[in-house]
Amino acid sequence: MTVAFKHKVVAMFDFARARRTMVDCQVRTFDVTDRALLSVLEDIPREHFVPEDRKVLAFSDQHLVVSHNIEHGRFLLAPLIFARLVQALELVEGARVLDVGAATGYGSAVLAQLGANVTALESDEAIAERARELAAEFGQGRINVVAGPLAAGYKADAPYDAIIINGAFETAPTALIAQLADNGKLVGIDFDSGAPKAVLIQRSGLATGSRTLFDAPAPLLEEFRAPAKFVF
Template sequence: MARACKGSRAISVGDGLMADFALQRRMMVDCQLRTYDVTSAAVLAAMDETPRELFLDPEQRSFAYVDRPLTVQAPGGGRRTMLTPMVFARLVQAAKIDPEDRVLDVACGTGYSSAVLAQLAGSVVALESDQGLAARASELLGGVAADNVTVTVGALKDGHPAGAPYDVIVVNGAFEVEPTALFSQLRDGGRLVGVFGAGRAAKAMVYLKSGDVIGGRAIFDAAAPLLDDFKSAQTFVF
């Protein structure tokens, strides 16, 4: 159950009733994001205006604004897990996206993250490794008039060199090895945000490119689904 804050009434999101999604979005912004150090007016507005429920399957929409990751699935079986609203919003805030920026959105799933980023940036390249998810993202992004988003299919770890360099790269998930191929696609002064590590040791990170040097710093503790493309190689001890 999602509960209102600051005296607003509670709304049940699991009882099968028609949900008031606009009100739930506002509650998400006020109760989850503002109370979790999201202070950027532009990020808060973009999250408040983007209908997260549209990017979920009908049976999941009542949970659209609950503070938990949600898995989306394409007709062909491809799956991707959305970051929680709080983690996603703080990562986007840390990226400091300007209206003229070119953004690469890695692991876009059905396109929700790209729809938010489209309101902040000049253009967005939405990268997805699963063709079914990419097709769904193209359809849904067209439905919300995200005309500055281009959806492309490819290996997540390889990024999208054809569209580089990027001012910002957003990785929608966790990586166990640093995404060096993505670093190379940043322009000088570019930023990459994502979650490094798994479990309780995981940290949300922002990386800054200065010349040929990449510097990274942890910005908060975070939990995120580990992306297969960025798993560390398994080692065996005999």
């Protein structure tokens, strides 16, 4: 496909209709019932957060790679998995949220338009810069994009009422849990057992509890990979 033809295809594509289809055929059918969340998902132009040559794939039911700048790339979670994770946080207006592995900032934009004050954490400065550009356009003035190691979180804006990890982790996100406010919630994909499942971890004082939400295949975030085990 030539470059000119690619641009013609993108120009002809009905993105608004694709967003409605994504919400109606993927998200709603996966037990997402939060009306505010459904409305935001339909309004935010997800296609702006992916590379030009992947715009028509922005609404597919798959994890979508948006950058190859870092090892194993950075991606947007499949819409239905992302939406279920956000719904589980039960956000209220003004909630302080840490968006870990924010990539180009689509999830941060959704959280901000739901009324959250978001710290978008990305480990690659080039991706973070793109997230800043998009946050200025779609973030409602509620997004602070920062660059740094994902597993370390971002203490400067802690404590957080909610934390979302955009991918799977093999090692416990201990540093992130420590940055939760009392009764704060963390959601992500636990890959420790080898069978990835979405989990919700909640802090209560010095104690934490967790529960499984649903099966959720997702790419492993390199920063949360367990050390290799030596076999003798």
